[in-house]
Amino acid sequence: MIKRLRRKFIAIAMISVAAVLLAIIGGINIANFVSANNLADEKLVLLARSGGSFFTTEGESRPKEERTPEGEPPAEGNPTDRPALPPDEFADKHGINAETPFEARYFTVFYEADGSMTVNIDRIAAVDEEQAKDYAYSVMRWKKDKGYIDDYRFLKTTIEGKEAYLFLDCSRDLTTARDFLVYSLSISAAGLVVVFVLVYLLSKMIIKPVAEGYEKQKRFITDASHELKTPLTIISANTEILEMDVGESEWTESIKKQVARLTEMTNNLVYLSRMEEENPRLAATDFSLSDLVKNTSAPYEAIARTKGKTLSVDVEEGVSYHGNEKAIKQALTMLLDNAMKYSDDKGSVWVNLTTVGKSKTITVKNTVEEMPVGNHDELFERFARSDKSRNSKTGGSGIGMAVAQAVVKAHGGKISANSPDGKTFVVKAEM
Secondary structure, eight states: OHHHHHHHHHHHHHHHHHHHHHHHHHHHHHHHHHHHHHHHHHHHHHHHHTTSOSBOTTSOBOOGGGGSOTTOOOOTTOOSSSOOOOSSSHHHHTTOOTTHHHHOOEEEEEEOTTSOEEEEOTTOSSOOHHHHHHHHHHHHHHTOSEEEETTEEEEEEEETTEEEEEEEEOHHHHHHHHHHHHHHHHHHHHHHHHHHHHHHHHHHHHHHHHHHHHHHHHHHHHHHHHHHHHHHHHHHHHHHHHHHHHOOOHHHHHHHHHHHHHHHHHHHHHHHHHHTSSSOOOOOEEEEHHHHHHHHHHHHHHHHHHTTOEEEEEEOTTOEEEEOHHHHHHHHHHHHHHHHHHSOTTOEEEEEEEEETTEEEEEEEEEOSOOOSEEOGGGGSTTOOOTTTOOGGGOOOSOHHHHHHHHHHHTTOEEEEEESSSSEEEEEEEO
């Protein structure tokens, strides 16, 4: 139990740290890629506003006059050999400066009215005219206004009445973003390894008080159970002697019932404590699970008749299992006792054994007067009782369900309890 608790603590801690790191790294990288895309789109818009090129066909930059507001003469002495930005606040708002045209690597393809293409590849060396046309044809087939083709961000627009395709080389920005993604993931992975080592080492210290308390609890249960056995044996013997002297009475019968109840409870507590060990020593053999369920259920048919109840047993034939036959029989006995005790007057109890693949499922179901609809796994806790359907008048100790759960878990299975309609109580053990 303590080892499972420690493993769960480590798993929860690592999942929490990994989730936080993933959120942070993911957010930063997404923002990085979005920023790179936005900057590329802004450059393409700026390029479109500049007529598809920041420079003239002769290789000179567009003159300053082309970007001054209409009617405003250019300033004297202003050089005309530098690229101009649009005559609005677009560049200032998006962080584009006078160096942007020189930094941008781009090419433009115009689709002429006669179906031909005019290509401008003056500002890029990695693409020739044929490649530029191939890119344009691909973009035309996609029917998208903007996006990526290889490492080029493209924009479909109209310039001077012509259909134009602008391509901006984003390889440097994308490479930087990809490298940052790889580095951030690598550093995060290394950080998770360090955190795992620290959590693994410190978890033992954190769990230590719980482990000590659990060990003390087990020792107390074992010691108290052994100490109780002697006085219980004496009380039982004295009761028998008293009956021989004065005869049986309701008082002696009550004493014997309570002694039997205490004896059963102490034995179950010791058995439960042993079953909850990390590696309970259970001798496993191959046996017929079908025969075990039928043989264990058979005595309860008479009990059901005496109480005015019905017991239905539906067992799939030929089902074998490898496990501890005695422990599984005890678990099933606990479930049947539970069903008989807490089913309503003239109620019904069902026992089923089914298989799905390699999984074997034992289902014990009983009717109840009233029970909240939903999951009731809390009843597997020691001494747990439902307010309405479980009380001391039934004679139960509140340990049977916990013992059944411990046996099923010791066999690597799982057990659940629920009430699907508020009128039936279903316990399903899958092994």
